[in-house]
Amino acid sequence: xxxxxxxxxxxxxxxxxxxxxxxxxxxxxxxxxxxxxxxxxxxxxxxxxxxxxxxxxxxxxxxxxxxxxxxxxxxxxxxxxxxxxxxxxxxxxxxxxxxxxxxxxxxxxxx
Amino acid sequence: xxxxxxxxxxxxxxxxxxxxxxxxxxxxxxxxxxxxxxxxxxxxxxxxxxxxxxxxxxxxxxxxxxxxxxxxxxxxxxxxxxxxxxxxxxxxxxxxxxx
Amino acid sequence: xxxxxxxxxxxxxxxxxxxxxxxxxxxxxxxxxxxxxxxxxxxxxxxxxxxxxxxxxxxxxxxxxxxxxxxxxxxxxxxxxxxxxxxxxxxxxxxxxxxxxxxxxxxxxxxxxxxxxxxxxxxxxxxxxxxxxxxxxxxxxxxxxxxxxxxxxxxxxxxxxxxxxxxxxxxxxxxxxxxxxxxxxxxxxxxxxxxxxxxxxxxxxxxxxxxxxxxxxxxxxxxxxxxxxxxxxxx
Numbered sequence: 001x002x003x004x005x006x007x008x009x010x011x012x013x014x015x016x017x018x019x020x021x022x023x024x025x026x027x028x029x030x031x032x033x034x035x036x037x038x039x040x041x042x043x044x045x046x047x048x049x050x051x052x053x054x055x056x057x058x059x060x061x062x063x064x065x066x067x068x069x070x071x072x073x074x075x076x077x078x079x080x081x082x083x084x085x086x087x088x089x090x091x092x093x094x095x096x097x098x099x100x101x102x103x104x105x106x107x108x109x110x111x
Numbered sequence: 112x113x114x115x116x117x118x119x120x121x122x123x124x125x126x127x128x129x130x131x132x133x134x135x136x137x138x139x140x141x142x143x144x145x146x147x148x149x150x151x152x153x154x155x156x157x158x159x160x161x162x163x164x165x166x167x168x169x170x171x172x173x174x175x176x177x178x179x180x181x182x183x184x185x186x187x188x189x190x191x192x193x194x195x196x197x198x199x200x201x202x203x204x205x206x207x208x209x210x
Numbered sequence: 211x212x213x214x215x216x217x218x219x220x221x222x223x224x225x226x227x228x229x230x231x232x233x234x235x236x237x238x239x240x241x242x243x244x245x246x247x248x249x250x251x252x253x254x255x256x257x258x259x260x261x262x263x264x265x266x267x268x269x270x271x272x273x274x275x276x277x278x279x280x281x282x283x284x285x286x287x288x289x290x291x292x293x294x295x296x297x298x299x300x301x302x303x304x305x306x307x308x309x310x311x312x313x314x315x316x317x318x319x320x321x322x323x324x325x326x327x328x329x330x331x332x333x334x335x336x337x338x339x340x341x342x343x344x345x346x347x348x349x350x351x352x353x354x355x356x357x358x359x360x361x362x363x364x365x366x367x368x369x370x371x372x373x374x375x376x377x378x379x380x381x382x383x384x385x386x387x388x389x390x391x392x393x394x395x396x397x398x399x400x401x402x403x404x405x406x407x408x409x410x411x412x413x414x415x416x417x418x419x420x421x422x423x424x425x426x427x428x429x430x431x432x433x434x435x436x437x438x439x440x441x442x443x444x445x
Binding site for chain 3: 133134135137149150152171175178182185186187188190191192193194195196197198
């Protein structure tokens, strides 16, 4: 397997969010944010419809989460790795994702 | 039906594979006892590539290991065990180790 | 990798987190590309969120009071589930991709304690137990439960004597497992509903044992003190 490289658009997302501060994976009592359940459903749909197998995703999460995306909080791994995998497979590209994020943000912040 | 029956001693193959597999590293090369059989399932290596329709189907077995045999430095007690499922092609009769 | 020094995290604007934006963006792009539909996603969310461990609790309580049902449950878990209204084929008609439909119930005895784990990912019997706890999905649990099970159980406060076989089930293939704990003393004459209440999620994973004085519906600090203070700990 070739050396994985992080996507800039994802690293940018980290700079605007909370960086991981723990060094070990903790068994926390943290309450997941609502978007995490939505992400879970996305993972299920991708696996169900044959775009990204759940096990494959989990393995990529373990692999990429401890290397190129190690600064990300553990609970953000699914979203980061799904985005990464879809870009790796050329299903989406960085510019598309960037502009979609901009669009989503604008929509959610609309007064 | 499958090649193994309940009570058979089997060893998990120590094959490395480039393919998607669900055979855990820690079990490879270990010997245990078949304690149950499962229906014929599609093998994960095919399933991972979406070959659901024509994928290879194989018998699966539940194998029970003594923890002390699985982990030489196991810290629990002699009675402790671990069970997991393996497809037939990942198993071989015990005593025929060294692939 | 960024070479900038570690700046303080930029405040999230309002309540909107960057990951929330990323999640929505990824989901919407996937839908636009036709990978799945918005309705698929809504259904999965609705289904996942309406699950809890109650189905599993019901199965165990029913098995405790009905030996014939217990026999059916241990023989064919998937079929027996239908008797309490749980169908492993819901909602997609083919089982969900990560919830395969081979379900086995593992019975604890005075000499055998079962516990489940999935070392490869985090397979979990969701139709009967709902979403898995966060800790179940951590490498801490997944990696260590197969290797140092008694140590991990002790971290959950569960100490088992040396003559009780601890049997770890690593659900690496298509089967899903659930533990049927032993009915505790002090529950004689209880109704099925009363019994179901003490069969909590953790008991069915195998990291805890049911107790007559604990249901996960209580606030722990307000529950009747039990073993901590010994006998007569009632306020």
